[in-house]
Amino acid sequence: MSDPLTQVFAALADPTRRDLVARLTDGDATVGQLAAPYRVSVQAISKHLKVLEQAGLVSRSAESHRSPVHLEAxxxxxxxxxxxxxxxxxxxxxxxxxxxxxxxxxxxxxxxxxxxxxx
Structure with a gap:
């Protein structure tokens, strides 16, 4: 999927990723903070964030669970x-x-x- 719009809509097709985006509208958060309300592993949330990152919706300064995730509005x-x-x-x-x-x-x-x- 090279079309940016297709990537964005595909990334937002998942309800967990839409929720992560909604939570990031309040401000940057670490992967651990984003994972806290879910009954899934931090690694699972990291995979969701990777999809959002590839679509250009979020950015991270480093591949660490402690680095903040930023919404690219x-x-x-x-x-x-x-x-x-x-x-x-x-x-x-x-x-x-x-x-x-x-x-x-x-x-x-x-x-x-x-x-x-x-x-």
Whole structure:
């Protein structure tokens, strides 16, 4: 997976990794601190962090359980831009649908918006 966006979404597909990212939004933490609430080994959390690191979501200054893990928040800009692009497209489709439905309502009510009514 060489595409950065694919790597990010794949890394965040796992609920444990999403939870780790959420916890890192509060600040840097060591692997031991991150592993504490889970019923898995520190090594298992290290493997999750390695996936997040390969996706560019976190960074570590050293391969030690005592070194802090840092959330690389700018990676979320890539995701946000991708999501916003499709959100804008969806909103445009909904606006077109609203216009068609409004036109259908007018026609059903016997009102032709293209014809001027005289009083």
């Amino acid at each position: 700018e990676v979320f800009d890539l995701m946000t831009k991708w999501i916003e692009r499709y959100q804008q497209r969806a909103e445009a489709r909904y606006e077109r649908l609203d216009a068609v439905l409004a036109e259908m309502d007018d026609e059903a009510a016997g009102h032709d918006p293209t014809r001027e009514e005289t009083a």
